[in-house]
Structure formats: structure tokens, C-alpha cells
Amino acid sequence: MRFQTPLVPATLIRRYKRFLSDVVLEDGTGVVAHCPNPGSMMGLADPGLRCWLEPNDDPKKKLKFGWRLAELPDGTFVVIDTGAANKVVQAALQAGAIPELAAFDKIRAEVRYGASSRVDFLLTGAGLPDAYVEVKSVTLCRQPGLAEFPDAVSARGTRHLGELSDMVAQGHRGIMLYLVQRGDCRRFALAADIDPAYAAGFARARAAGVEVLCFATRIDPTGIEFGEAVRVDTAP
DSSP states (O other): OOSSSEEEEEEEEEEEETTTTEEETTTEEEEEEOOOOOOOOOOOTTTOOEEEEEEEOOOOOOOEEEEEEEEEETTEEEEOOTTTHHHHHHHHHHHHOOOOGOOOOOEEEEEETTTTTTEEEEEEOOTSSOOEEEEEEOOOOOOOTTEEEOOOOOOHHHHHHHHHHHHHTOOOOEEEEEEOOOOTTEEEOOOOTTTTHHHHHHHHHHHTTTTEEEEEEEEEETTEEEEEEEEEEEOO
């Protein structure tokens, strides 16, 4: 996935009200940028952090900048825009880059399922059970090389695990796909201390037959590329 507009660097002053951030551009201009991330952004919202913004000239948008990447002091890039995960995964599905899902020839996004949800992707193919794929963006890292999810309590995420389990019970495939959107992690685990209910829901989903996939990404200010498989520690 390539960014539509070249990103510009800035320095973070503060992130507030979940979706707003005050930043200073390199020329010293202070602006308010949209922060497309509802999570806690643990470790990614410290004042002084270098960030990368995507400008826009859309008259319908009040804010003329969107925060896309954080750059850590060691040069690691982290994707702030949680919506980017679905775009990256969709491109990978269309390219047949996910071996476990490459046999499907039809990809539909945001299809209604469960009680009141929309699955990220519904994959279908002749002679194959339908595959319901939920995608989660992973940006939390508290130990070197280890990515964790979630970074805050996620009742919605726990519900999705239950809905995937229901699909498996009906004879379909349920896939929970975690996309690690930072460049310094090659292992994945659950942050059970942050959300014990999610960890318990994950264990139930695994026991019910929900499949778990995890992949890395390659990130720079020009775009985000789907990467290699990441080792998953499925212990709660």
C-alpha cells in the first residue's frame, strides 16, 4: 500500500481526545492532525516523537493533515493509522500472498455477519468453505522483538472472536489475522494483563477451531508492504 500523498515529517506535541494531535512541522508551523487510532497508543504518543503526516486538500475535511507513521528514536517506523491494516491485507489477499488463503477467488469486504457486526473480509471459492477473516492492527511492544495485542481493553475484539467461533460451528472457516504494523517485532503474543477477557476469548476461539495468522510489515514514509509470517505464542 502506497501513501497517496508524500508524507511530511513533524514533531508531536500531544495526542488528545483520542483522534486529535498537536504537531509542529519542520518549518515551525503548528498544526492539528487527525489521529486515526482509537487505542491507547502505548509508547507511541510521547511528546517529542517524530511523526509523519499525510497532507490533504479535501475541502470536506476540517483537518488538513492525517497522522500516518510514528518514527521511534532508533529509526523504527510504526503505523498509527489502524485503517491501513485492512488495506494492506486486502492487497495481499488479491495478490495471493497469504498461502493459507490463496485458494479463494472472491474477496468481499465489510460483509454483515453475527449479531450486528461486519466481518473485515469474506472469502469464497468453488468447493471451499467460506472463510471469515477479521484483521487486527498490532502496534504494542513492551519487550524487545515482541508485539502484543490489544493495547487497551477491547470488548469489540472479544465479540469478534466469539462471532468467528460461531462461523466455525456453522461449517465455515474463521480466521483471526494479526498484522504487526511496526518494523522491530518478529514474535506475537496476547497482552493478557491488559485485557484478560480478550485472552480468555482467544483461548475459547482457538478451542472452537478459529485459525490464527500473524504477519509482519515493511514500513517507510512511502508506504506499507505485507511481510513474512510472525511466530505466534498462543498461550494466554
